[in-house]
Amino acid sequence: MNTDINSKAVEEDSVAEDRGYRDSLTKIEPYGIEHIPDVERHGKPRSQFFLWFAAGMNFPLVVLGFSAAYFGLPFWSAVVAILGAGLVAAAVMGYLSGMGVRLGIPQQMQARGPLGFIGNLLPVAYVNVFAGVGWAAVTVILGGQAIGLLTGMPFWLSALVLMLLQLGVAVMGYNLIHFLQRVLSFVLLAGFIFVTVVTVASGSIVNTPNPEAEGFQGVGGWIIFFGYFFSYIVAWMPFASDYSRYLPNSAANRRGAGWFTMLGNFVTLSWMGILGALLGSTATSTDTIAALDELMGPWAIIGLGIVALSSFTQNFLNVYGGAISIQTMGIPVSRHIAVVFICIASYLVALWGQHGFYEGFTAFLNLTAYCIAPYVTVLIFDYLFGGRRSQRGLQELYDKSRKFEWGFVAWAAGVVGSSPFWISAVYTGPIAAAFPQIGDLSFYVGALIAALVYLATYKLPRLSKQPLLVAEKEDTNA
Numbered sequence: 001m002n003t004d005i006n007s008k009a010v011e012e013d014s015v016a017e018d019r020g021y022r023d024s025l026t027k028i029e030p031y032g033i034e035h036i037p038d039v040e041r042h043g044k045p046r047s048q049f050f051l052w053f054a055a056g057m058n059f060p061l062v063v064l065g066f067s068a069a070y071f072g073l074p075f076w077s078a079v080v081a082i083l084g085a086g087l088v089a090a091a092v093m094g095y096l097s098g099m100g101v102r103l104g105i106p107q108q109m110q111a112r113g114p115l116g117f118i119g120n121l122l123p124v125a126y127v128n129v130f131a132g133v134g135w136a137a138v139t140v141i142l143g144g145q146a147i148g149l150l151t152g153m154p155f156w157l158s159a160l161v162l163m164l165l166q167l168g169v170a171v172m173g174y175n176l177i178h179f180l181q182r183v184l185s186f187v188l189l190a191g192f193i194f195v196t197v198v199t200v201a202s203g204s205i206v207n208t209p210n211p212e213a214e215g216f217q218g219v220g221g222w223i224i225f226f227g228y229f230f231s232y233i234v235a236w237m238p239f240a241s242d243y244s245r246y247l248p249n250s251a252a253n254r255r256g257a258g259w260f261t262m263l264g265n266f267v268t269l270s271w272m273g274i275l276g277a278l279l280g281s282t283a284t285s286t287d288t289i290a291a292l293d294e295l296m297g298p299w300a301i302i303g304l305g306i307v308a309l310s311s312f313t314q315n316f317l318n319v320y321g322g323a324i325s326i327q328t329m330g331i332p333v334s335r336h337i338a339v340v341f342i343c344i345a346s347y348l349v350a351l352w353g354q355h356g357f358y359e360g361f362t363a364f365l366n367l368t369a370y371c372i373a374p375y376v377t378v379l380i381f382d383y384l385f386g387g388r389r390s391q392r393g394l395q396e397l398y399d400k401s402r403k404f405e406w407g408f409v410a411w412a413a414g415v416v417g418s419s420p421f422w423i424s425a426v427y428t429g430p431i432a433a434a435f436p437q438i439g440d441l442s443f444y445v446g447a448l449i450a451a452l453v454y455l456a457t458y459k460l461p462r463l464s465k466q467p468l469l470v471a472e473k474e475d476t477n478a
Contacts, residue, residue, distance in 0.1 A: 029173025042215020056268025065276020100241025114407025223439020374414025387469025
């Protein structure tokens with residue numbers, strides 16, 4: 001049965017009438033957290049591949065692959081970790097993208113269902129600060145450094161230029177982002193093929209462990225390295241549905257969006273990560289941008305130009321997703337005003353964090369995933385078992401009187417229960433400190449605890465006192 005809702009069936013602040021947006025590239029996107037009505041649904045599932053492929057063709061992934069040298073990992077051992085982490089995390093991203101096609105609502109708004117309005121504020125605020133502002137700042141730092149090496153421009157100016165361009169695109173919104181991601185996919189494909197060829201020709205594979213490496217921990221280092229790549233995609237998970245929610249709702253589109261999203265994420269994470277591991281096993285510099293400059297020799301200007309260009313593809317999504325986060329928190333601003341706020345905050349964080357980048361980057365990645373892994377687990381379980389696909393399940397996402405639900409308890413239990421396993425420059429849990437050889441298990445422990453608590457509570461009387469939702473079977477023809 002098709003459980004889509006239309007504008008007449010949705011309550012107050014979820015109403016999204018026909019505003020003539022369609023596939024226009026010249027109109028500012030008029031929708032924010034509202035349900036997208038059927039009349040505005042457009043696009044093809046393959047758009048998800050180009051969007052995530054372009055976003056993944058980005059230098060932060062090369063930075064993560066570069067860290068294999070820090071842990072003293074043999075090259076092929078690092079490759080196995082990259083491929084394994086990418087496959088698992090990209091599959092989850094694909095499923096979340098399919099949820100966006102079905103529900104027509106941003107990912108974080110979907111979490112109001114199992115967590116409640118107030119219960120959803122804490123994780124969304126965290127995602128907003130760290131995944132919206134933080135990721136945008138990280139990407140601007142890398143892009144700004146590359147432009148600085150190319151032009152001699154001071155960092156504050158190169159970062160400002162990047163952010164202003166990203167601001168303009170994110171204000172225009174969904175359609176322009178998809179269009180530019182498709183165009184930039186082909187440009188970056190050619191650029192990174194060139195970078196890869198030069199790096200492979202100049203580099204060499206070191207396939208023996210290095211016990212003298214600063215971060216060498218044996219198997220534990222491999223698990224942490226695996227976690228870096230897993231957490232990279234995990235950080236995108238609260239935004240997956242944001243970029244598929246305009247697709248017409250059909251079983252074919254849901255499946256297509258899922259597969260194309262998975263493929264786009266997996267291909268680029270694998271490629272960029274392995275490129276970084278090769279850089280790390282060859283270069284003498286411990287700074288990734290300098291290592292690229294060193295290995296590319298006379299071709300460095302092209303490599304640095306590609307790095308600068310790639311910063312746009314990721315930050316279009318960072319800034320856009322951060323604005324959705326602000327609206328999800330109930331702050332009464334339009335989407336494009338929220339974009340301006342995110343850009344200003346990201347620019348200031350980039351100026352503050354341009355030095356001592358590596359340690360802060362990895363700490364940020366881990367802390368984000370520690371909270372997001374159980375969050376996404378609850379979100380998916382609610383979609384599968386909690387009746388979220390019913391008409392009432394969609395309507396109550398906009399009911400702010402539902403302050404807390406059991407999903408908040410499951411999320412909090414996952415975060416707290418995983419904390420003894422955390423490994424971060426900010427905080428290391430007692431179990432992780434006592435047994436460094438087991439690596440970082442926080443993501444998996446947090447997700448497992450959240451899943452168990454959700455399954456134990458979702459049929460209990462709801463904390464909001466509202467009736468339980470009735471789960472509906474998926475209509476494979478809708």
